[in-house]
Amino acid sequence: MKSKKNFDWKTLLLGNKSYLLVAFITIVTGVLVGVGVITKRTPIITPDLLTQIAYTMIMVVSLNLVVGFLGELSLGHAGFMYIGAYVAGLTLYYTHSLIPFGLLRFLIAMLLGGLAAMLFGFIVGLPALRLRGDYLAIVTLAFGEIVRGVLKNITVGDMIKNPAVGFNIKDLTTSYSKYLFLIAFILVIVTIFCVQNIAKSKHGRAITAIKDNEIAARSMGVNITYYKLIVFAIAAFFAGVAGAIFANYTTVAPAIFDYNYSIEFLVMVVLGGMGSVFGSLISSIIIVFLNVQLRSLLTGNLAGLKNLVYALILIIMMIINASPKFVTLREKMNWSYVKSKLQSKKEKS
Amino acid sequence: MSIISTLINGLSMGAVYALIALGYTMVYGIAKMLNFAHGDVIMVGSYVLFVFTMKSIKNPFLAILLAILFCVILGVLVECIAYRPLRGAPSLAVLITAIGVSFLLQSVAQLIFTVTPKQVTMFQFNSIEFNGLTIKTESIITLVVGMIVMIALTVFVNKSKTGRAMLAVSEDRGAAQLMGINVNRTIVITFAIGSALAAVASVFMLFIAPVTDPTLGAMPGIKAFVAAVLGGIGSIPGAMIGGVILGIVEQFALKYEFLASYSDAIVFAILILVLLVKPSGILGKKRHEKV
Structure with a gap:
């Protein structure tokens, strides 16, 4: 009973810089868009950029749960995102005449997308019980490529006639598309809430113990099967949620979700610091912002410079941090x- | 009859995968790291071939020698600059660095040669007609040269002093060091051999499709890694078997129309299935983790 009394919502919500950062962005941009200061034609900040930042934040924070807290490398996070985007897109397309409220439609699609990704996260978590380190990394990579290889061949009714090009359901989201980024940022807060509470609870300590030494953790009575599966499933769920936002925002095509995209999220996790939620948020903002700016600045073959910068970040950060x-x-x-x-x-003296 | 020609194509593709997989497996066995950038060494080799066959010199044999030399230098440089400082660091850190090196090589190639695919024609081949069976000469050449290289490598590793040092280091690095083996030198030699094999593989890749672009090595690199894991990573005969199995499976999948567009997915699904049944691969040794 005593511990329940000590449960302090104030320090939980206000004493934490991650919430403050996201809440600040949400309120400021929400007001600015509502007033009409930020529109599609504003230089630098647009609602589209904010949406991109939001779903990237969800991806990076959830990947950090696997890489930073559990200590397993996942190179298939974009695959989960693709599944989420695909299922959410299908749901939105086939329910838009059944359910009148746009927001309700979105929530249902998002949940289904997340759950579908979670199911696959669970399935990918199964080999994680027998494989370690490099082997697991390559299995997750293989999983992402399988998802892409299968989905690029499947046609679905009127919706996906040419699966290699993908689908776009932006026309069905007009009732809320102006404020999509607000919904997305609220989902970022939900993600941070879940990930941080998992990390701070006794479950989080068990997960960190598995990262530091699996054998020692097992001998202390930590159920490794349970925790590995649950971490993979939760991370995949949030990747699916991010995918649902993605499907509402732009075209979902198999060419986008290749393993390079997964590696891009990994770059952000590494840059922000493995195991740091706040760092993940900051690095998502920086890299998405740079990406969008560089895309218009470096056209054609100079686009290689962007990857050169990523590569140098990865190598230098690793040598400085781990050597x-x-x-x-x-x-x-x-x-x-x-x-x-x-x-x-x-x-x- | 068409099955036989598919089989020969599969074997020669398998020989290419095996050559690349050997680089992965040797480096993994000796340095205990996954060299994610190995596939991109092939891409670098193909660009060296492009420069020396299409732009200057115009002598394909000299170009192949130069490509091998260039790749060896590159492999050794990468080892010394990026991987050596991380000796003893967690494997996750090393793997991320290797991914970084892979990105680096691809983006540098893109900056120098642009993303437009470049035509590289080294030799003109004729097909052989045999009892109504058409066999490509380049498949035969790939198969024969690949086998010679693999036999030479097996003899080198098992008989020569350096080769035995490599085996010793992969068995137990600490004990090998105590026996007076220069571990750093052995690792550098391993990287050099792996890169040379990658350069040879790049020649064969250009036989199959005579164009190159900055992502030429990415997919074959990952598939060759799948082959290495399939055969049991760290085992040299395992890499050869894994490569051949992968090549044959892929060629047969490509042969049938309803499977052709799924060929990549099939290759990766095989990897996952094999790892679930036998996590150490076909010929891999099971290592018990000790406290």
């Missing part, structure tokens, strides 16, 4: 280390 030499060097350059050295010198 044994740099880790000891960084410990010595650390301000608190220098401070304690100075203090001990003072005490001596």
